[in-house]
Amino acid sequence: MRRVGMQALLALGLSAGITLAAPSAADAAKRHIVVTAVEPKGGANVEKEAFPGALPEGGGYVLKAPDEKGRWEVAVYVWDPRQIHVDEGDEVTLEFIGINGASHPTTITGYDKTFELKRGEVNKVSFVADKPGRFEIICAAHHPTMVAELIVAPKK
Numbered sequence: 001m002r003r004v005g006m007q008a009l010l011a012l013g014l015s016a017g018i019t020l021a022a023p024s025a026a027d028a029a030k031r032h033i034v035v036t037a038v039e040p041k042g043g044a045n046v047e048k049e050a051f052p053g054a055l056p057e058g059g060g061y062v063l064k065a066p067d068e069k070g071r072w073e074v075a076v077y078v079w080d081p082r083q084i085h086v087d088e089g090d091e092v093t094l095e096f097i098g099i100n101g102a103s104h105p106t107t108i109t110g111y112d113k114t115f116e117l118k119r120g121e122v123n124k125v126s127f128v129a130d131k132p133g134r135f136e137i138i139c140a141a142h143h144p145t146m147v148a149e150l151i152v153a154p155k156k
């Protein structure tokens, strides 16, 4: 009697485990993706590497001319990651964090989301990815480098 009870419990546990491991295709996935506003930088001294002169137009590019010691610097403002892949129907939360740059006036095209991300702050943006396609996460201050792609794959 006691042994049968143990087997029943074991079977129950196994079936519960299988159910959790293989959710049905109809279940929407909850996605939480951290997106940072960052500014990768580089630099050199003119004695080793000549100052390159100019970068294309736009607030996303930063090029600092050589200082009194001959050091010059280059940087771009970007989102990290620069491509975000989700599936149609996913419940998406994008957690934006401002690391570099004082302010990022941001728009997510196609999903009508607009906000200002400030350094040291977190902006959580939640939505159901109900429109498949390719959308842009644009910072108006740091064009054209600070644009990420939101890719919503259609349901199969």
Ligand SMILES: [Cu+2]
Residues within 6 Å of the ligand: 037, 077, 101, 103, 104, 105, 139, 140, 141, 142, 146
């Ligand atoms: Cu920006």
